[in-house]
Amino acid sequence: MSFQENLIRARKARGMTQEELAARLSISRQAVSKWETGESLPDLYKLAALADELGVSTDELCGREPAALCGEVPATAFAGDAAEREAFAEEIRRIAKQNRSLRYVVGILVLICGVLTMLSGYRSLQNSKAPSNEITTPAPLPDTITISGLTLDIDGIALVFRFVPSVSGEGYEWSASCAPDNNGLISVETTTDGGICTVRLLNVPRYGGVTLSATVTNGAESRSICLATDIRVGENSISWDPQV
Numbered sequence: 001m002s003f004q005e006n007l008i009r010a011r012k013a014r015g016m017t018q019e020e021l022a023a024r025l026s027i028s029r030q031a032v033s034k035w036e037t038g039e040s041l042p043d044l045y046k047l048a049a050l051a052d053e054l055g056v057s058t059d060e061l062c063g064r065e066p067a068a069l070c071g072e073v074p075a076t077a078f079a080g081d082a083a084e085r086e087a088f089a090e091e092i093r094r095i096a097k098q099n100r101s102l103r104y105v106v107g108i109l110v111l112i113c114g115v116l117t118m119l120s121g122y123r124s125l126q127n128s129k130a131p132s133n134e135i136t137t138p139a140p141l142p143d144t145i146t147i148s149g150l151t152l153d154i155d156g157i158a159l160v161f162r163f164v165p166s167v168s169g170e171g172y173e174w175s176a177s178c179a180p181d182n183n184g185l186i187s188v189e190t191t192t193d194g195g196i197c198t199v200r201l202l203n204v205p206r207y208g209g210v211t212l213s214a215t216v217t218n219g220a221e222s223r224s225i226c227l228a229t230d231i232r233v234g235e236n237s238i239s240w241d242p243q244v
Helices: 003-013 018-025 029-037 044-054 058-062 082-129
Strands: 147-155 158-165 173-179 187-193 196-202 210-217 222-233 238-242
Touching (some): 018 029, 044 058, 147 222, 147 238, 158 222, 173 196, 196 210
Antiparallel strands (some): 147 158, 158 196, 173 210, 187 196, 210 222, 222 238
């Protein structure tokens, strides 16, 4: 007797419909129907689960052993045709081999994906470390630099000049210098914040005329402008001559 005939008899002996058997195996009713009509065969794993649900052995389903599934079935009911049983066994072996081959192919694909991911990460890391070949164009400097709002305050022992330059912000850097610088003893600190430049002078010599100049650069060129001349520190006063 063929596999499909054994399947039908075993299912009916258990009192199951095709829908009930399909639900137990987590498959569609159409799959069970195709098994019973001989249109397809279950794979090795489904065959074992099918035998468990029907309470028979896989040999009995394949017709390799006689088994009385109900009182009306003779002992030789599942003798089957030898050629048909061999064909079914060969199909099961083919499916099992196909599954092993599929697992092997999937393993190779996973390995390849892992290698490609590592190479992509390494390439991104190298690109992030590579020096940029882009040429940064410096902010242009106008031919004439102007200063407005120049003031002088005293902060302790420091003279603090503040002014608003005509150019400031990203790309520009302001600095200041004194002449003479009292043999390098005059300290000059320049900061720019909110478009206002602040110059702090320390150690300005008494009664010595000092000239203060400011310079702006964009990294490629620079412009200078005189802020004040004849800066003098007296006993109780400070004098200076603004130039802007």
